Amino acid sequence: MSSTRTRLEDLAAIAGVSIATVSRALNNSPAVNDETKRRVWKIAREQNYNFRPSMPAILSGAAATIAVVIPTPPGRHSEVSNPFFQELLAGISEAARHAGCDILVSHLPYKNHDDLVSLMTANRADGVIFLGQSFLHERFNQLALTENRFIVWGADMPGQRYCSIGSDNVRGGLRATTHQLNLGRKRIVFLGDTAAPEILQRYEGYINAHRQEDMDLDPALTVPASYEIESAEASVNTLLEQDIKFDGIFAASDLIALGAVRSLLRAGVKVPEDVSIVGYDNLQLSAYSYPSLTTISQDMAKAGRIMVSKLLSSNEAGPMRSERLPTELIVRESCGLA
Numbered sequence: 001m002s003s004t005r006t007r008l009e010d011l012a013a014i015a016g017v018s019i020a021t022v023s024r025a026l027n028n029s030p031a032v033n034d035e036t037k038r039r040v041w042k043i044a045r046e047q048n049y050n051f052r053p054s055m056p057a058i059l060s061g062a063a064a065t066i067a068v069v070i071p072t073p074p075g076r077h078s079e080v081s082n083p084f085f086q087e088l089l090a091g092i093s094e095a096a097r098h099a100g101c102d103i104l105v106s107h108l109p110y111k112n113h114d115d116l117v118s119l120m121t122a123n124r125a126d127g128v129i130f131l132g133q134s135f136l137h138e139r140f141n142q143l144a145l146t147e148n149r150f151i152v153w154g155a156d157m158p159g160q161r162y163c164s165i166g167s168d169n170v171r172g173g174l175r176a177t178t179h180q181l182n183l184g185r186k187r188i189v190f191l192g193d194t195a196a197p198e199i200l201q202r203y204e205g206y207i208n209a210h211r212q213e214d215m216d217l218d219p220a221l222t223v224p225a226s227y228e229i230e231s232a233e234a235s236v237n238t239l240l241e242q243d244i245k246f247d248g249i250f251a252a253s254d255l256i257a258l259g260a261v262r263s264l265l266r267a268g269v270k271v272p273e274d275v276s277i278v279g280y281d282n283l284q285l286s287a288y289s290y291p292s293l294t295t296i297s298q299d300m301a302k303a304g305r306i307m308v309s310k311l312l313s314s315n316e317a318g319p320m321r322s323e324r325l326p327t328e329l330i331v332r333e334s335c336g337l338a
Contacts, residue, residue: 006049014043038118042146066096066311067125070107071132082227083283084253085131088153091304092129099308116143120150127311129153133164134196148314151307155197156322163320165307169198172296172327173205176250176278179294179329181213183336185248185276189221189239191232191260192252199252202280206250220244225256232259240267247275254279254286254295261289261334277334291333299325 012019017036025032025040026049032040043049070085089105096103104125116139120128126149133140133154140152144161152164180188190206192199203222210217221244225235232251236259239246251257257279264271271277271291279286282297303325310320 006044006047011040011043011047011049014047015040034118045149064099064126064312065102065104066092066308067104067106067128068092069119069128069130070105071130071136072107083255083285084227084281087281087283087300088131088303091300091302092307093304094301095304095308099312101308101312116140117146120147127151127314129307129311134198137197148319149311151310151320153303153307155201156324157197160322163310164322165303165310166198166324167296167298167327168324169201170205170208172280172298173202173250174209175205175327175329176202176280176296177206177209178212179331180248180250180276180278180335181209181215183248183276186215187218187221187246188248188250189223189246190250190252191223191225191235191256193224193226194222202250202252221246225252225259227253227255229255229259229262232256233263236260236263237267240264240269249275249277251277251279254281254283254293257293257295257334258286258289261291261293271334272336276336278329279334282328282330287332289334294332294335295330297328297330 008019008022012022015022015036017025017040021032021036022040025037026044028037068089093103116136120143128150130136130140130150130152133152137157137160140150141159141161143150150162152162154164154166155169156164156166177188188206190203192202194200194203207217223235223239225232232255236249240263249257249260251260257277260277261271264275264277269275277294279293279295280298282295286293286295306323306325314320
């Protein structure tokens with residue numbers, strides 16, 4: 001049915017409820033229970049019925065509304081203040097502006113699959129972009145069985161049923177590590193949390209670079225650090241305190257790299273003379289750090305364009321396909337020229 005032909009009577013017949021119940025559900029009335037609301041909203045979307053639950057009138061002129069959700073792991077702070085997510089959000093917002101769309105941003109915690117289902121059925125948006133996947137991968141797979149209006153920024157994983165957009169992390173990790181090996185560095189630390197899918201793939205690139213050079217890996221040089229400057233600083237401090245020898249660091253993000261730089265400089269270790277450092281993300285602040293940061297660049301503007309475009313055409317082009325964005329090595333002062 002087209003949106004001009006679908007009537008309340010049609011929705012009521014499909015849902016097996018009264019016309020009054022459908023009307024109340026579409027207007028998010030508390031007189032209708034949540035389960036019935038979600039069922040009616042799902043049917044309305046499937047039938048291309050023109051509605052947006054609780055949509056403020058001021059947004060009604062937009063071509064579409066896209067929700068950007070930054071999932072928060074239980075017990076952790078929201079990532080919304082992370083400069084990487086801010087730059088990615090800027091890319092999405094600019095793409096949405098060009099497409100005549102509105103953006104809604106949420107960073108509420110989600111605990112289980114039912115929370116994701118409720119989000120998809122009750123939110124005011126035509127599509128949802130999730131920035132991050134690490135602890136929600138299996139739940140996204142479940143959600144993909146009934147929903148196709150969402151995209152995830154993250155890695156492409158085995159058995160994945162949903163669409164994800166992200167950089168070629170394995171190749172990025174390979175390039176970052178190979179650059180340092182070409183500079184003659186022999187003991188390169190990998191600094192990052194490999195529990196996260198994207199970071200694990202960057203670590204895979206780190207391993208591949210050593211294999212290509214037929215070099216052994218020292219497990220002591222694989223060091224955990226979260227996406228925080230203080231965490232990276234503490235990890236590098238521990239390496240120094242334990243007198244573990246290293247002459248290079250591949251940090252899984254620019255924030256981690258900046259924390260490593262701060263730790264080394266405070267300890268009197270010269271960068272890059274004593275230890276070279278490569279980050280990942282090419283945040284704007286990385287060009288202005290001291291020393292300026294060598295890094296792997298991800299194209300956030302292109303990522304935003306791809307995700308917005310895919311969501312807007314999700315009902316026309318069939319299942320959305322995942323894409324990997326190319327990466328580029330940006331050489332600055334923290335590593336030196338090859």
